[in-house]
Amino acid sequence: QVQLVESGGGLVQAGGSLRLSCVVSGRTFSSFAWFRQAPGKEREFVARITYWSGSNLDYADSVKGRFTISRDNAKNTGYLQMNSLKPEDTAVYYCAARAYLENRRAVFDYDYWGQGTQVTVSS
Numbered sequence: 001q002v003q004l005v006e007s008g009g010g011l012v013q014a015g016g017s018l019r020l021s022c023v024v025s026g027r028t029f030s031s032f033a034w035f036r037q038a039p040g041k042e043r044e045f046v047a048r049i050t051y052w053s054g055s056n057l058d059y060a061d062s063v064k065g066r067f068t069i070s071r072d073n074a075k076n077t078g079y080l081q082m083n084s085l086k087p088e089d090t091a092v093y094y095c096a097a098r099a100y101l102e103n104r105r106a107v108f109d110y111d112y113w114g115q116g117t118q119v120t121v122s123s
């Protein structure tokens with residue numbers, strides 16, 4: 001059974017940092033990504049990485065230079081390091097995975113999802 005389990009969300013002041021983790025089990029994937037969904041908004045792409053090599057990084061413009069996606073194959077875990085957080089980063093953050101290598105940003109391109117973790121940034 002495929003499972004993606006996120007952790008690491010919480011409440012932080014603007015300018016602060018958080019690191020999200022996502023433990024992956026059940027199968028291997030080529031692409032791993034983070035999405036987020038703010039209240040009343042559609043789920044949006046945040047960052048993506050080729051899981052087995054750690055290459056081909058891609059970031060949404062809104063987080064570029066502040067967020068870093070990574071993974072640890074030995075721990076079967078993907079990460080999202082979030083620095084210089086802003087109130088507009090407040091959302092539920094989801095990790096996602098797909099079997100194929102191509103860089104994709106659309107929600108429908110990802111087959112497996114975690115349950116989400118809340119990130120709240122206060123001003």
